Amino acid sequence: MARTLTDQSQSSKATTQSSAGQPLAHESAAKHVSGQAVYIDDLPLPANTIYVSTGKASIAAGRLSKLDLDAVRSSPGVVDTLVFSDIPGNPDISPVYEGDVLLVDQHISFIGQPLFAVAAGNQEQAEAAVRRAVIEYTPCEPILSIDQAMAEQAFLLPPRQFSLNDVERGMQESDAQLSGALYIKGQEHFYLEGQISVAVPVEDGGVEVFTSSQHPSDIQATVAGVLGIAKHSVQVAVRRMGGAFGGKETQAAPLACIAALFAVRNGRTVKYRMPRKDDMIQTGKRHDFQSHYQVGFKASGEITGLKVSLAALCGYSVDLSEGIVDRAMFHADNAYFLKNAEIIGYLCRTNTVSNTAFRGFGGPQGMLAVESLLDDVAREVNIDPLDVRLMNLYGGSKTETPYGQKVTESPIKDLIQTLERQCDYRKRRIQCASFNTDQRFQRKGLALTPVKFGISFTTTHLNQAGALLHIYTDGSIQLNHGGTEMGQGLHTKVAQLVASDLGVDVGLINISASRTDKVPNTSPTAASAGTDLNGLAALDAVRKIKQRLAAFAKARFLSDSMVITNGMVQLDDQCLSFEAFIEQAYKNRVSLSATGFYKTPDIHFDKEKGKGQPFYYFAYGAACSEVLVDTLTGEYRVTRVDILHDVGRSINPAVDIGQIEGGFVQGMGWLTTEELLWDDSGKLISDSPSNYKIPTAFDIPEHFNVKLYAAENPEPTAYRSKAVGEPPLMLAISVWCALRDACASLADYAYSPPLAVPATPEQVYWSMQNALATVNRGDG
């Protein structure tokens, strides 16, 4: 049965041995609450440390015609300045394709783009110096919107397409068709810890970098690249991040590179911490998407064909946009069998900051597009939107996705129906309808939406991980793996897996900073795959050491049955403590250190054909949200949310539920109050927390019920668990649909009025006005 956190908490107290499956506290929890957890900004640094600020372009497109830094150099406290021509190595720090330059050479691509950098005795001196630069531009006409880019065919990469069967036939088979569009705005990450790097020069021209990055190996590569030195001369360490959410996958690199350049040039430690406003202006965000669709369907609500185009506002460079647009396309079906489909993706080049990874990586936008149109269909055929959703789910013979992978063993129908019962959907649907006829100034909305999210990097080679395990002679264990800790509890879960597999208490295990000199060539901690990949790499190391220990047990103790449980080693009739056994093994010259490696099996994808098996498996979930809307103002509250989510067999239910709740609220922010805005010149105007509003404690539903769906992962993942980082974010689509449901009530549910994303109070108000106008015109 579905488990609740409460049940799991109680069981934890009764258990003496900490292991997989238990709701252990985050490994750093005690340090978090006491202020003892060390972030980069907390590191004690030498007195002669220098601090960085950058000068930023104030036009969106054009040429840098003059950059005079004389006054900058003579500004108090300035130690060094850096321009494009000072970069000894490769100035391009792109992760995949070219185009992300560390500093502008001539060509300016967006407002806020770094033109030069200054290092000074303290942060305020650096910032003051930057303001003294004399800069002249030759501007040209920028491309600032998806529409403009589409009109000018300004694409970073050629359009891409997935096709399933024959979409024209699908339209012919239909009883009716609908066309529509939805503009989906992006999202600022707003990790509480802003971007930051500290670089320390080391001998032989090398550098050690402490960074808040999800991708230490990329920091190593880009730092080595800009310095023009070998990767072995660059050591990168990440102990923990104060939040990341995708925003520190590639966006941490410029800080690390600039800090490293100054460190090597000056032989001094360098700290580069972006002020919040710089962070909001200079680093990429979730992509805006413009979707257009045409859907054919039967009178029953069954979809016979879908054409959808997804055009992304990528900004000035590719960064990770290829994978993001792909993932949007991979999720344009969400959990639904489309029968005939054509999905086209565009990578629009615009003179805006280069958008980047953000929890969900395009998936949320693709999924929102299809969920939105399903509501349109449901209103058109006058059937409860939940029934239209249920009817179109993958299942039975309906298995094929537009990209060729088959959806088998899907629990989604059972999961939705279980949630539907648990949250009393049908009764509350009637209650909402009745409330909405009686209440003139308030309306209720209700929606239940599913999530099916593909797990694996769609760039196949990234699906690998390494680990390094040392057992010291006192039995304590040092564990490193390729993943990074950003709050998601990765280290906690991997330590639990290792402790469980090794048969020792989790307290014996220390996981320290992720370092490129401990585990090399790592993939980013992203795509929700951190535990899947690094957990099994760590277990591979455990397996190797256990093999050696078993061989030792046989040779030394003549035992064929070494069993380690609860920190005790059972060897036939003998029993030793783990510590004593390890001491013995050491004295008998057994190697107590091993590396581990893992690569995800059975995945492949042919980009040219748009077909393959890009995902190892799918993670599922569903959420039912209820909202109360003020028809006079558009203001609203989310009053109740019920979630049932599939994390497979949970390694740590508390950590997993934390991911679900947190992901949901973050998704809710994206779809409700978090509104990115630019002015006509391309300048970001939502550039601080005073005008960009992430949810507060007040915004979360008073009734917020989260349960785990009881099912093991059919695939042999670590502990048969499932990835949980990204999928829950998309559960928040239910909030947006519920708001739209409340608006539709004003048109007697005969019509789904357009609702912008994010659905701010203003946008909900306009949606209600639209619904009322439609009714008054009598054409609803």
Added chain:
Amino acid sequence: MVKKLKIDINSETMDIVSSEQLTLLQYLRQNGLTGTKEGCASGDCGACTVLLGAKEGEAPFITVNSCITPLLQLTGKQVITVEGLTADPRLHVVQQQLIEKHGSQCGFCTPGFVMSLAGWLENRFCKQGAMIQAPARALRTEVVEAISGNLCRCTGYKPIIEAGMAAALEIAETGSRFQSLASLTNDIPGQMDTEQSEPVAAGEDVKKAPIMMRPGSLQELDASLMRWPQARLCAGGTDLLLEKTQQGKPLDCLVSCLEVKEMNACSISEKALLIGAAASYSVIEQYCQSIWPDLGQFLKRFGSPQIRNRATLGGNLATASPVGDMSPLLMVLNASVIVRSTQGVERSIAVGEFFKGYRQTVLNDGEYIRAVSIGLEAFNGFRRFFKNSKRTMDDISTVMGAFYLDVSSSRVLEARIAYGGLAAMPIRVKAVEDFLVGKELNQACISRAQALLKEVINPLSDVRASADYRSHMAASMLSRALREQGGEILPAVTVG
């Protein structure tokens, strides 16, 4: 010449110099107290929350955003950071509950939440002598309110709210585990509140203005302002400090009015309520509970607890923000600004006459706001205040509407209507007021008043909302106020 000043941090007396430009947060972090984090440096996220030993009339400890609190304003004061929350190695009950409820993920915002919750518990405990059990729902509302100025991007807040509730219940049940912070005393002799009250100390460089002067009386304040005509008043600094943290301007030649007793007190005479210009909103809320009971509920949306513990009415008026939430309220309550000059001359200006334009007031050089006076008759009539913002809590108004109506047998005798967010400064809409006077309040009248309102206002589009929405909201608020006056009940969904 540099003076030695003292501040008590976590029961340790620290020396600071009078040339110090730092914010409290910068000072803490430079002195190894890195548990307090910088999330935004603008008072919006709460990651830097610390407790400040209170002055008279406030709770024993108040939460403040240390990122926008100038260090020099705190000499002689007591500060408690996350490192000083417990004297022994045991964790504070809030810390313990945050671990048990899994209330931290990345942990960066966590110390701020710890301090907000600890401050809330401390004050609740101290006021009542014991933790009184509240119904779960009421307790939840209190906890949410206590952390409404703290942003968390990881957890979705649920476990943090649960931790706060569990901590309160634990104290109520056991009591013993709660070690009140009141035992952490401030040992700085004589509090040194007026340390810098002398405008010019003997031998001091007479050309170099002090960074922060802290007069203890109006006379001393006047003397400081006469000596340094370029000086600016600093109350809670919640707006002023953004010049430093967001624009890189130095802190210089400020006169703190927090120690000026005449500016910090509230009083009620037979005729009027007098609110000191430097009284914080928390103090005002406390003081006005009986005379102005609806103020507290409104103030919850005015700003976060950390901001309300520092922000002042004088500051809100003097910055002359187009959306300054209190201005429309004061306008319809016919409040007056009591303005004082450095000569000690006082004059009274109606709040409605106080603003000249965008961020401009009628204050002359050498004049400052001493207090705000509200005639008691204003509290008898029907009044409504509505705030519209993108996010309910801790957000700047899109439109702020205030309404005062005197209606007898459905006929409007007097109407006062004011808005923030519709123009370059807060405005009264006299045309609509005049239209309403003498009219019978019915649907037709309300519709016509709305139409007239939309004609006479000309709002802007900006990052908070479109001009069109602002216009609709102004009209919607007008309708709501008029209908509620007529007895209809139109509760806002945004009320907790």
